Amino acid sequence: MIKDAIIISFISLFMLITCQKEIRRPSEKHKTEFLSAVGHTAKLIVQHENVREEPNGKVLGSLRKGDQVIISGRIGNWLQFNSPQFAEAYIWAPSLGFPYINAYNPFFYYDSTKSSFYPIKYFQTIFAQNGEKQNETSESYEIFFDDIGFGSHQETVLEVVNESKEIVPHGIILYVKNPTSEIQKVRVDFFSPVKGYKSALKKCDLPVSDIIDQTGGHMIWPKGTLLQDLTVDLERKVWESNFFSSVWYW
Numbered sequence: 001m002i003k004d005a006i007i008i009s010f011i012s013l014f015m016l017i018t019c020q021k022e023i024r025r026p027s028e029k030h031k032t033e034f035l036s037a038v039g040h041t042a043k044l045i046v047q048h049e050n051v052r053e054e055p056n057g058k059v060l061g062s063l064r065k066g067d068q069v070i071i072s073g074r075i076g077n078w079l080q081f082n083s084p085q086f087a088e089a090y091i092w093a094p095s096l097g098f099p100y101i102n103a104y105n106p107f108f109y110y111d112s113t114k115s116s117f118y119p120i121k122y123f124q125t126i127f128a129q130n131g132e133k134q135n136e137t138s139e140s141y142e143i144f145f146d147d148i149g150f151g152s153h154q155e156t157v158l159e160v161v162n163e164s165k166e167i168v169p170h171g172i173i174l175y176v177k178n179p180t181s182e183i184q185k186v187r188v189d190f191f192s193p194v195k196g197y198k199s200a201l202k203k204c205d206l207p208v209s210d211i212i213d214q215t216g217g218h219m220i221w222p223k224g225t226l227l228q229d230l231t232v233d234l235e236r237k238v239w240e241s242n243f244f245s246s247v248w249y250w
Helices: 002-022 028-035 120-126 197-203
Strands: 041-043 048-052 059-064 068-075 078-082 087-092 132-134 140-145 152-158 163-169 172-177 182-195 218-221 232-236 243-249
Touching: 068 087, 120 140, 120 172, 182 197, 197 232, 197 243
Parallel strands: none
Antiparallel strands: 041 068, 048 059, 048 087, 068 078, 078 087, 132 140, 140 172, 152 163, 172 182, 182 243, 218 232, 232 243
C-alpha cells in the first residue's frame, strides 16, 4: 500500500511538471519586437485587414496585402499608423507581421525568472498609457487599463431607487502594494465571455486540469496546481454560469 501511494504521488508530480512545461511563454524576442514597433515601416502580410478609428473600434476602411504603413504607436496588439489612405488610424498588429502576444497568458504579467510580476512601467509602455488609478488606500491601489481593444458590454446596475443600463469597459487591472509599487494581483477581462472552463484555460495558454476549488462565482486552482508560483482564478459571468468573464492571477 505504501509503495503504491509513493508511485501514485510520483506520477502526479510528473504530470504537474509536464503540464507546466507545456505552458507557452512569450519569448524575449517577442517582447523586444512588441516594444520596438514605433517608427518602423511595415507591409500588410494578409490579403486584407480592417482599419479602425481606435483599437477594435469603428471600421474606417481597409488595407490590402503589400500596402505600407508607418507605425506611430502601439497599444497592446493594435498599431497606430499613418499611410497615404489613412492618418492616425489603428490596425491589428499580427496582420503586419508582428507577433501576437496573448494578454490572457499569465507570463505576459509574471516574470518566472524573478518570481514577481513585471514592473508597472512595463505595462504602461505596452498599453501606451499610465492607466487609471483607483481605490487607493495607505496599503494598496489599483491601476485600470482601458481602451486597449478589449471592448465593453452593457450591464444592468441595480441602485437603491431604480435600475439603469451602463456601458462597462473591459480591460486589465493591476493590484499594487503601497509603498513598494509591487504588483500583487492581476485581473484580465476576456473580450467576450468564454463558454466552459476548459476553453477559458486554453485561451490563457494554460493546461486543462480538473477543478480544484470553486465557489458560486469562481473556479480556483491554487499555487502548485496549474502554475508553480501563481493561483489561477476564473471568474464566472454570473453566479454559477458556464461562461467566464475574466481570469485572475496572484
